[in-house]
Each structure stands twice: as structure tokens, then as C-alpha cells.
Amino acid sequence: MTRFLQIHSLSSYPAVLLNRDDAGLAKRLPYGGSTRTRVSSQSLKRHWRMAEDAWALKGVGAPMGIRSREIVERRILPRLTGDPEVVKAVGAALVKHLYGRNSAAVRDRQAILLGQPEIDYLARIAAEAAAAASGATSAAAEIDARLAKGTGKANLAAMLASAGTLAAGLEAALFGRMVTSDPDANTDAAIHVAHAFTVHREESESDYFTMVDDLRVEAGAAGSGGIFDTELTSGLFYGYVVVDVPLLVSNLAGDPDLAGKVVEHLLHLIATVSPGAKKGSTAPYAYADLMLVEAGTRQPRSLAGAFRKAVPLRRDGDLAADAMIEMVRHLTKLDAAYGSGEARAHLSVLDTPADGFGAALTLDALAAWAAGRVSAPDATRTAA
Template identity: 55%
Template sequence: MPDARFLQIHSLHGYSAVLLNRDDSGLAKRITYGGEIRTRISSQCLKRHWRKADSEHALQQIDGATASIRSRETVTRRVIEPLEKDGVAPETIKAISTAFQTAVYGDKGDKRSNRQPLLLGEPEIVYLAEEAQKIARSHGGDAKAAEGAAAEWVKNSKTNLKELRNACAMPGGIAAALFGRMVTSDVEANIDAAVHVAHAFTVHAEESESDYFTVVDDLQQAEDDAGADHIGETELTSGLFYGYVVVDRGTLLDNLGGDTAVAGEVAARLVSLIATVSPGAKLGPTAPYGYANWMLVEAGDRQPRSLAEAFREPCKPATSTAAERAALYLERVDAAYETGEARRLMSLDGATMPGSVRLPSLNELAQWSGAVMRTGSA
């Protein structure tokens, strides 16, 4: 049995008449691949929907996991506003706020417009709130003294936060443990991503249409203008998307403080989220919901490799055709590189893959993935 250093998760999802992920002009995101334009779903979009999913597979519901919040308002809402509710003097609050906002968000962080949304874990937020409370309790009646104490705290903040992170299993929360974090104002707060997510793209050339629509006034009288009160256009796309995710077990365990049980639960839930969570915009007019038609999970100790190359030449937009393409490509890779991954497959249309064991349900696929991540062996 191979060591499970990496878990690779491949999927095929089909959607019709949707607008899953838009660019800055409101059109579907695209990528040119193999000389053809494909519809694309960004990795950032996928990760956010998995991270925020509120279902039986939610990452936040894992026992032992701590929450993460990405916002430019975290210090304001969780650190400063409690001081206001406690009746701390406004001048003292201002001094503490300036110090803590700049410590967390950078030199110009005292102004909201200068802050970037930053991912903070619940342990970090609680620590910041407690430190602010200490300063307020000690110097609440003396704004000048509070300002000095806050400035002194800022000088030592990076060291203190580093000690907190070293002492805490998941300081940045579950989201940072999985998807990483970059903090430009404090490089030691950076967290390497354990889950690597590729942009999903259609295995065939784009299928797109401009949807013309009108809005009609319900109270319009017969003698009034018969035309619509509003006319507009939006883009709709259809497609079969190939998705690819890699979980680095070593990095995940580092980020989870070595907790193998939580790592196993993360893998099981992640497989389920990938299969069942749709990254859809325009929910009302398109109902962009769907489950994976096909999923392949691989466990091994060699460098991961995507199956995207199987679709460099666009194929027929059918799951069976795409699965055949993936199988043929994987067969060639196996022959050339002999990487020896253990594989499990779930397919709605009975597809097969080289060296894989077919499992009848998503639950069994998720449980196998969790066991592999927990034990480190396939």
C-alpha cells in the first residue's frame, strides 16, 4: 500500500443555463486551452463556496476546528465595539482602535478604506479582544496612558501573536489551515496552503448565449404603453466542468497541530463538499445546483498530476466521453511513470478508471478519503 502523502480529487460537474462565476464586466469567466475558449470557474470562487457551505458537511462543524473570519471589520466588530458596550471612554477607545487596527492591518489600517480583508482565526480574535480589554481596564480613565500602553502593545504584538500561534493548534482557524493565509504586514503570520485548488474549466469549447429579458409593470393599464418597463441582457453558459484538488497531508497536519483525527474529517468533508456544493451566482433566475457526475480520488506519495491534459483537445460534452478521455490519459501516464497511486471511483454512468476500485456512493468515497488522510496509508 502506498504512503498517502497526497490526496488528489478529480471531478466532473454538469450545469445548464447558468452564470457560475463572473468577471469584472459581468460575463462568465473564461480561459483559452488547447486553442479553444472554455468556460471557467476560478479556484477562489470554489474555495469560498466550500469554506462557507452550511450543510451536514460544513468544515466549521468539525469537532476541534476553530472558525475563521475574512474581513476588514474584524477588529472593529470583535475588539473595539465590545469596549464601547462596556462604556469605555471614547478617547481611550480611539487610542486602542488606532493601535490595534494598524497592528493587524498595517501602517494605514486605522482607515477602513486602506484595509484589505484579512483572514483571522477565532483564537487570534479572542486574544486581541482580551488584550484590548486589559488596556482599557488598566487605563480606561486616562486616554494618554491608554495610548502609551497601546503603543507599547503594538511594539510587542508580533512577538506575542507568534507565541500564541506556536501554542495554538489552529490559530488561523480551519479555513487558514486548509487554504492558507498571506499577511503582508507580518510574514510570520503566513500559513502555507494544504489544499491546492485548480481553476475548473469545461472539457469542451464554451457553450454561451446572451439571454434577453424584460421586466413588465404588474399595474400597467391596458391603455398604457404596452412595452416593457425594463429591458436587459445577461450571459448564460452550459458546460461539463473538470475540477482538480490536491491535499498535502504533511502540510495539513502541520496546520492542524498534528491532529490526525481532524485531518481525516477534513478530507472526508472536503470530498463531500466538492461533490455537492455548487459555486453559483444568480441563484433566483438560474437555480445553479448540481452534484458531481464522476469523482476519482487518488492517494500516493509521488508529485501530484492533473488530468487536465486529457481535455487539451476539446471533447464531446458528455460525462461518459470525458471519463473515457481521462481513463485513456491516465493509462498512458501509468505506463510511463508507474506512480502506483491507490484509487477509488464514484461514477453515475458506470465509468471505469485504470487501477481504481468503484465505490457505490459518495459517502463511501468520502470515508475512504478520510481514512487515508487519518492513517497516512492507502
């Protein structure tokens, strides 16, 4: 029986700026007495959601979603016809219900995630209200009659039944959704993503560069069009993802086969999709050096403790091999103390033996193995 699926990874990047803070510097994390370079879980999930390759989530076959502060203006109002003033009033009333009473201006709203079925449902409601309104002054009342709590028709939670299976979209089913204007519409995340961090202390430098003014050079003058600097980092990152299998199946309308397909796509995305700012000047693309997948019933536990003491940066060493050795050592200690309760399989491009990591597989085979652990009939049972 699979209650939780755990996915561990090691990925290496040189001369990049994968994830920036508000000052434009690399995000960081203090751990074990040394500062590490970090990539936020939000950044990782965003890149996995937006991937456009053969394993993109949109290829799973489930409806996707849209996260925006302007869903009403950009996805609903253009579908309405009739008196422009009535349409405008309908839009204003709909905005109030979705984003809150003080959300007339776009800048005052918080982006929300809606599934395409939900957007279609709201568009139908808006069209009905516009058709029933006798004028702009009655448009808000028509929306209220259809969406106010207590009518049994309009808050986002009730919409789940009206809009059909996976109304909130695949992203909400996987990574959760919080709707402050309607807590009943919240969805618990079935996939939990940790912030990735370097297994060693941070390595960074300030990159000084200039922009050349072509026309000044052509005229024989000094060619500088600007002087700039940015931060570049390099590192081997440990990543950790947990899939709550029964919750994933539940969020996907009780379909274990669809859940298995999601996990198969997710394994490929984690292994091959790189987060990264400054793509044009750093080409921050890499495949994972190592992936370890564990399937079991016990509460998950990260292997981040293997790197609580930063892996030493040795001039003639192999950082990835040293990191794998630390992971093997840490996992061995955990197994000795708590027992080995998980089935395991892994992918590795390293020469270092991955003792205790289960069978060595290709990415396709590893993803299929993980999917099978999720889509099996007993995967939907909840461990006692």
C-alpha cells in the same frame, strides 16, 4: 503511506453563470487552442467554506475564522467598556498593527483572516490596554507595549502560542493565510485547488430579458420596467484538488483524526456544493457525475491534459461519457510511462466503465475511504 491525496471531478451545469469577471461575463480560460468557461479556485473555496449543510466545515469541530477589513470595529471594540475616547484610541492603534500604518479608513485596508481564538486574544489585549491607559493619548502606547514586535507577545505569529490550538482558524489551516503586515503569521495552504474549466470549448449565449412594471400593466400602459441582458453558459467542468497530507496534519496541530474528518467533509462538499451567481434565476445546483480519488507518495499531477484537445460537442453524443473515456485514456498513458503508484477509488453515475479508477463506491464510502488514507498512523510521515 499517503503523502498526497488527489481529487478529480466532472460536474455538469446548463444555463448558468457560475463565476463572473469584472464586466459581469463568465470567466474564461484559453487552453489547447480553444477558449473554455472557467470557475476560479477562489470561488470554489468560498462556496465550500460557506456551505451550511450536514457536511459543512464548521461541523468538523475546529474553530472557524473571519475574513474582514472591519474585525476591530465589528468584533473587538463592541466588547470594550469605559471611556469612549480611550476605546476609540485603542481601536485606532489596533487597526494600525493589524492592517498597516495607512489603514485608518476601512477603504484603505486589505481584508485579513483571523481565527476566533486570535480575535478573542486581541480583545483581551485591547481590554487590558483600555484599562491601563490614563487617557486617549496613552492608549496607543499601551497597545504598542503589548503588540509591538520585540516584546515577544504581540505579533500574530506569537499569538499562535498564546491563543491555543488552531488559533488562526480552520480556513487558514486548510487554504492558507497571507498577512502582509506580519509575514511570520503566514500559513501555507495544505489544500491546493485548481481553477475548474470546461472539457470542451465554451458554450454561451446572451440572455435578453425584461422587467415588468405591475402598476403600469394594471393601468393599461406598456408594462416594461426595464430591458436587460446577461450571459449564460453551459458546460461539463473538470475540477482538481490536492491535499498535502503531512502539512494538513501539521496545520491541524498534529491531529491525523481531525485531518481525516476534514477530508471526509471536503469530499462531500466538492461533490455536492455548487458555485454560482444568479442563483435565483438559474438554480445552478448539480452533483458531480464522476469523482476519482488517488492516494500516494509521489508528486501530484493533474489529469487536465486529457482535455488539452477539447472534447468534441456531438449532437448525438454523451459528453460526460466521452470525457470519462479521455480521462481513462490519459491516465492509462501516464501509468504506462511513469508506473502506477497511487491507490484509487471512484464514484460515477455514468454507464461508461472507469477502467483503472479503482473500486466504485458511493459518496459516503468514497469519503470514508479518503479519510482513512489520511488519518492512518503513517499518513503524517513525509516521503523522502
